Amino acid sequence: MGSRQYLYLVFLLMLGFGVSYGQTGVSGNIPSKLLVKVPFETEHGSVILKVRINNQPKVLRLLFDTGADGMAISQSLADSIGLKITRKQNASVVGGNMEIQVSDGNTVYLDDFEIKNQGIAVFKEMHKDLDGIIGNSIARRYITRVDYDRKELSLYNFGDYQYEKEGASIPFTMPSGLFIIPGSLSITNEPAHPGEFVFDTGASYSLICFRPFVKKNKLLVSGFKAEYNGSTASMGMTTPTFGGRAATFSFSNMPVIKNMPVTLMAGGGQSESWNPGFDGSIGVRLISRYNFTINMQKNEIHFSPNETYRYPYDFSIGGFLFGFDLDGRLLVQGLTAAENPKVSLKAGAKVLSINGLSAEVLLKDYRQFNKLMALPAGASYVVESIQNDRPFKDTIIKRE
Incomplete structure (x- = not known):
């Protein structure tokens, strides 16, 4: 992806705020009760919650990030809302460690629902378009359900919780939160x-496999066909990656997923000695195809296919990554190569048609979609799009 990154590796923030993992003394015979249900926004499948902190009236937009143990906001935002720093501690991120400031004992509000005694990490910089992240601190305290079909997040107290009839429950372990x-x-x-x-849920890809897993199983030399290359960057460690397709992937006992996008970490530099303790990361471009419930009482996540389950997976053509959002719109999800000054197509553009096939046809007609994807290298694709309310028409070339 050259100097531009889309399938970046979101940092795995492991703060360890001293909250115990798991629940004890909860009777499975007592029904679980709904505590709060709040709407959320989505962006490329990411869940964005509206949150207030302490007595501040300012409404923050925080990414619900299960790849992070706790909450985090930027230094500038912390200063603007008068957040009090109580201590410093080390935080583990991909590729290294750093010392951060922490504010303890805060109250977080989802609508009028209070979540007390929250630690909040303060970083010099955070996501440019969001105010910060809210991690697994809420999922540790409550049964947490994310419904993409209704775009609602619900919290329940621990007890006898009934899942949807469809779907499957997958056990999880929870090292480092x-x-x-x-x-x-x-x-x-x-x-x-x-x-x-x-x-x-804080990662923008479908699946990435970390270097130790890739090397151990020789994934890059087992017939893998790279469609584009890029890099991950975190804490000064930059690692080359290759994006393509996996023949199959499955969560535990769930149905096998075929021809799914995957990113593989290549070797070189610090990545050869980096060992995160797990084999990869499942990101929101895959997760968002399911409504899910995180149940700490049973140490499991229940997955139920939602309305987007059968949407085509993200696909790359001519230096661009395309994919459907939750509302069935075809968007340019990002760039997989350096920008082409001769092409007006940009990340975030709404795609109306490709080679005369409307986005609606590509979404619903698998035969037409597969025929379009099967064109040989060197083939031309005419893309009609709308960007900033202006129509554009570009021709891009399928690469080797």
């Missing part, structure tokens, strides 16, 4: 390789 679930990956037709993957 992150949800780790089992999965199996096959790049071509080789036997599937079992692994342990972070359940990471």
